[in-house]
Structure formats: C-alpha cells, structure tokens
Amino acid sequence: MAIINRALPIFAAAIITGCANNKSPVNMQDSAKSSTEKKREPISQPLVSHIYTADPSAHVFNGCIYVYPSHDTATGTPENDNGDHFNMMDYHILSMDSIGGKVTDHGIALHIKDIPWAGRQLWAPDAAFANNTYYLYFPVKDKKDVFHIGVATSNKPEGPFVAEKEPVKGSYSIDPCVFKDDDGSYYMYFGGIWGGQLQRWNDNKYDSAAGLRKGDELAVLPRVAKLSKDMKHLDGNVKEIKIVDKNGNLFKEKDNDKRFFEASWLHKYKGKYYFSYSTGDTHFICYATGDSPYGPFTYQGVILKPVEGWTNHHSIIEFKGKWYLFYHDVQLSGKTHLRNVKVTELKYNDDGSIQTIDAYK
Template structure:
C-alpha cells in the first residue's frame, strides 16, 4: 500500500507530516477525491457488469502506534465502491470483507485486487497471519459488490503484499505481488521466512534488486498453476536494476496492463515516491524499464491501477489531500496517455 514503513503499503510518518504541512496551503491537486466520507487508498479498478468497480484499502484511525513496519496501517475491512462513469457518483456498497471473517488472519488488511472468471468474482487480499507474516488470500462472491467469503487458508506459495491479477486476451490469468520493507519480501529466501531478516531490502547495494513475484493462476483462480517466478526488470542494455537504484527499482504496488500487444508492468519505487513502468513481450517478463510516469503525490505512499474505459485510459491513485496524514488517504482518478513511442506520458498529480 515503509522508512521503514509500508503502504498497504507503507511510509515514514515524520517526513510525510512535514511534507503535507508544507504543501497543503500552496498546492493545487490534479484531481479531487472520489469519496470523502471514508478514507480509502490503493484503488484497484475494474469494469464489471457495465460499471467501474473499485476495490481500495479502507484506512482508519486505529490508534495503533506508528513504527517502521507500518503497523499504523491497521486496516480492518474493505469497502467496495462503484461508479457508472469516471465523473459519476460513487456508490459505497459497504463492507465486502472483514478481517474477522478470514479464518487464518491476524491483522492488517492491505491493498487488494479483484478478478472475474467462471461466473465468479474473486477478491485477492494480503493480510498478516496469526504469526504476523503476510500471506495472500482469496475470497469469492457472485456479485462484484460482495459480500465475499474467504477461503479457509492462504494461497499455497503466496507471500508478501499487493496482489494484482491480470487476465490476458487468451484467458490465462497471472498474479503479480510483493513489496519490500514492511511488505516483508526481503525476509523470504528459498521459500522460508526469516522473522529476524532485514527491515528494508537485501542490503546488497551493487547486486540486482529484490524483484516482484509473478505466478500463473489455476483455472479455478484459487491457486497458483506452477512455480512463483521473479519479475525481472532490466535497463536498456539488458542489465537488471540494482538495489541502490532507488529511483527505478521495484518497491511495491505492481500493476499490469496490455497496450498494442505489449505488457506494461507498472509499480511504485516506494521511498523515492515515483510510479515507474517497464515493458515486455510476455506477461511473465522480462520487462525493460521505460521511466517515471507519475511524480510524487502528497503523502508518502503511492499505489495505482490502470484501466481502459470506452477506448480511453485512466489511472486510479491516492494521496492525502483530505487528512494531511500519511495513513489516512483518499482515492482519485485522472486520464493516462500512451505516447507514440509506447511509453506513458508523465503525470503531475499536484502543482506547487
């Protein structure tokens, strides 16, 4: 959703507080909040049944002390939203899934995603298990607004945070997931979790950065069909991005969309607050880094989804306009443009 905290991802409260204090009065925001009566973040947007459905995190003031693991992002449930159009009224369908209804869950429902197949809607979610380890679960419903019923166990082989599911034109579906720092991805090695592992990244500055994960989903969308693989991001010379390259390396918040036959892997750089893109010829990668396509929003975290609606492209994202608090965010939407060369045009979310 990182320094060392996480978005439902993560963030550094002190730097965010200073930033919001400095920018609130003199900034003009590119887009208004979509909903103002609850705090929302990490919006995953989809077209279901002729409407735009948004599956965001539900930020609350839980009173949980801030720390570098992002414990103050102590979300307890998901509200599901819908709109008839990007300028239409937002309908809040209420709670679609609560942490208390997930048999294996401990705490912290972070950024979710959704998919539709086989006449069923699937809600994918990260939550810490009862041992405080992030896993990814799945819940199902016959209605895109829920309520969703969670499977009794996490997905076998899943770990970390930020699931994003992409269904290709051939019908195959893939899940991209993972986040470093509070997302715990750096604590996994050869399928084992180290509770005493690094709080940040690999610590190996001149080696390839820890990568996001990708796995093909089974036909029933409830498990992985095959091994979990690394999402390889390379530069123009085919070399993997390094740990020290904080402006470009993957941090969290993966998303996938397809445009003109190419696969666009987009993600957050976390502590440098950019959204970046990398393009490949396969949904499994490798992906060649293209550049930044959204500059920092107000607040520490940045998390997005990209959706085509009636031939036009949009990005759904969040900032902290309503609260000026890094853990109480609000979702927004604005147009997204693909340039003639295939890259994504730079978006400035606010003008100072």
C-alpha cells in the same frame, strides 16, 4: 511503508452515490486541517470523502467501474517503518458508471474477523472475474505475523465476499494484482519490501532473519505465478520478475528511483505488456515493458510523480476508449495513514510510451 508524514493537509470534497445498489452515504466529519503554506492545486479530487481509501485496484465489470481499495482507519497504532499504523480492518468497494460521475460505497465487503486464518492488517487488495464468480484477493498477516495472500468469492462485484479458510498455498508478501491475458490465462503479481516482508523470501522460502538489501546488492524482485482454473490456487511455482535497464542489467538497491518496492500492476496496450510499480521510499510510480507476462520488463520511465503522503499505489484501466490512472494521496487528512483515492486520465505517446503525470498544478 514508513514513519514519516511528508504531506501538508488541504481541504477537499467529493460526490458520492453511484453505479448500482446505492447506499446512503455517511458524511465524514471535516477532518481536514488548514495549511500554513500555500499548496499546489491537485488535478483530481477524492472519489469519496466519508471514509479514507487507498491503494485503488480498478476494474470494469458489467459496464461499470469497480474500485477495490484499502480502507484506512485511525486505529491509534504507533507509526514505524514496518507500516504497523496501516492497520486496516475491512474492505469497502466503490463503483461508478462514468469518470467524474457519482460514486457508490457498497459498504463492508469483507471484514478481518470473517477471515479464519487472519491475524492483522488487511492491505491492498485486487479482484478478478472468472467462472461466473468474482474473486477478491487480499494480503493479511497470519496469526504468526507473516503476510500471505487470501482469496474470497462472491456472485456480485461489490460483494459481500466469503473468504477461503486458508491462504492461497505458496503465496506470500503483499499487493496482489491479478491480470487476465488475451488467451484467458490469469496471472497474479505480488510483493512488497520493508513491511511487506518480500526481502524475507528467497527461493520461495521464508527466513525471518533476512534483512533489507544493501545499496550495492541486487534489488529484491517482484513475483508472479499463474493461477489455476479455479482461481484459488497457484498453477506452478512462484517466479521472480526481472526489471532491467536499457542495457539489460538488473537494478541494485541503491537505484531506488527505479527499482521495485511494492504495488505491482500489469496491463496490456497494443500487444505489449506494461508492468508498473511503486519505488516506495522515492515515491515514483514507474513502468517497464515486455513481451511476456513473465517478463523480463525493460524500464521505461515514470508514470506518476510523487504525491502528498508517504505511499504511492495505483492501477490502470481502459474505459470507453480512454485510459485512466487511479491513485491516492492525503488531501483530506494530511496524514500518511489516512489517504484518499483519486483518478485522472492516462495518455500514451505514438511510440507507446506513457506521458508522465504530475498530480498537482
């Protein structure tokens, strides 16, 4: 997270209705501002414009696409490097039955006031389906201002969800991504430095005084843990995920155009595991590949070039024979903390590499 708004606002519009259980949308007041400079044209438009959304985790459930985003709101919280101005209060789930088609906002799926252990800041969530139940995983600071990951359940993909009374034991930091492997095992990937507090966790122990790594130190690594069959606990210890260069070397903090910052996502393509993530302060979505859900993953390149706005967060799904990248920028507001979710097609080369996407023409 950060303090700088590097985006210039431009106008946008979106279509809203959707996949199932439609609710009447509320048209947002036009909050876009005129740009004083000529802007490049975006390749995609916001999925919705009546609320601000970010950090989209997309999944295919029951033949529809469900998107689990953050819900940005203007709370007036001052901006800082810890991202306190990203002060989300609830989650809205979106659905659609086709890319480019109508989108449904299903209303509030979970509010922070209904999470017994929560203090503040509901950040980027994810979801999974198992045991005939839908699970919503979410990071939120506890009452001591430490991030942990919680879980809530529902019998419908759009919710509403009911949160467990305690966070997932052994979890910490932010940005959960839950991946189902071919054998039916589920894994949770998580972590984010700076405001996400990952730098404070070493050997799965919390040190409130731990600072950010220096340039010549090894970069902080993302985390992974297998989930238990009830999807509410970790099955074993949290492990670090090694992201290495082509020579097998770990990245240093100064390699901030390649090292991990936040926004883990895992998908599988032609038997290969693809771990993608945001580099944060350099604004790339990068990816690395490996032969195990635990890694190591070898860096391969950039999926998405920097977007307008400070943050970058994504997800990748296959739907009806094509692959898609969900992401966000700040087209509607021009403000770092008021973002909008988008989608565009993702393409592979014959060798399995991913073609780099520029979000603007």
